Amino acid sequence: MDVVARANQAVAEGRDIVMMCVGQPGSPAPTTAREAARSALDHGRIGYTTAAGIDPLRRRIAQHYMDKYSVELDPARVFVTTGSSAGFILAFLAGFDPGDRVAIPSPGYPAYRNILRSLSLEPVELATREDERWVISADMLREAHSKKPLNGILIANPNNPNGTMMKPDAFHELMQTSAELSVNFISDEIYHGLTYAQPEICALEISDECFVINSFSKYFCMTGWRVGWMVVPENMSETVDRLQQNAFISAPEISQIAALSAFDGIDEMERVKQGYEANRTLVLDRLSRLGLKKVHPIDGAFYAYVETSRISNDSLALSARILDEANVALTPGIDFDTAEGKSWMRFSFAGDNATLVEGFDRLDEWLSRQNL
Secondary structure (H helix, E strand, C coil), X not given: CHHHHHHHHHHHCCCCCEECCCCCCCCCCCHHHHHHHHHHHHHCCCCCCCCCCCHHHHHHHHHHHHHHHCCCCCHHHEEEEXXXXXXXXXXXXXXXXXXXXXXXXXXXXXXXXXXXXXXXXXXXXXXXXXXXXXXXXXXXXXXXXXXXXXXXXXXXXXXXXXXXXXXXXXXXXXXXXXXXXXXXXXXXXXXXXXXXXXXXXXXXXXXXXXXXXXXXXXXXXXXXHCCEEEECCHHHHHHHHHHHHHHCCCCCHHHHHHHHHHHHHHHHHHHHHHHHHHHHHHHHHHHHHCCCCCECCCCXXXXXXXXXXXXXXXXXXXXXXXXXXXXXXXXXXXXXCCCCHHHEEEEECCCCHHHHHHHHHHHHHHHHHHCC
């Protein structure tokens, strides 16, 4: 966010900045969603909804799990949330007690550890390795649990900042191991729908005893609408309902109305996804030509996590230099990995292809001036 703030300030000062830092789709919400919101504004009062969300949307989300994953889901277990962020807060509050220890991947989404700490929970960062394909394995979980018991584990699949996915067998084994160890499992599935190398697997295909977090932000391009959802174990429904009532009241009604109709815009979103796939090909090619060849597997999402040690071992300072001297905004790896991230950076390819080309042209020119 510091990089974004500096980039936005540069834009306000009249500089032309290529934004390759934020995980925000460049396309708008589906036409169907925008039309539904416009109609609601023209013809109805927008107010509070029930804490769990409007019933038509909860039923439609449940139908989505049947259509996509062949999972029969009771809509009573579906809660509409103020983005995935609220889903994490609700899952952490419902599933854990103060002082509980929750394993998260490193590199991983920095808000995981920050939200956990803010709720008096202890994030346990498990350093992923190249020989494990940069994912948490069942053996890693067992080892960490044996040193000091864990109460939970949170997995994103595809992961942020790298888009790397677990193989289906490995995902099954990790969930089964979590159950054997009585470790609560939370599955962040916000990048489902945006996969290239292999199909997604939903945690609910394996077990009902888990929390699943998702959002309309990424696949449906609805970041600013602040609407997501979570699926909770049956015995957690009442607890989550009470927490939602007190912490958030409800997700915005206008966003829920739009989200319901977003499901009718799948064809439009699939065309957006095709753009990401073209961007992914471009990014891999241009990174290689820049001599940046160590990249985590980009199985999904719209990120490349890239080792930049041949240029600098201080990704924060490097991102500042690139912004100031090349007018390109990139995200330093220390956000995602406090131990090893100084040698890594995240490139977002969520924007349009032409902008990416311009960004890489600027990076190429900048690097040529560094005599590296």
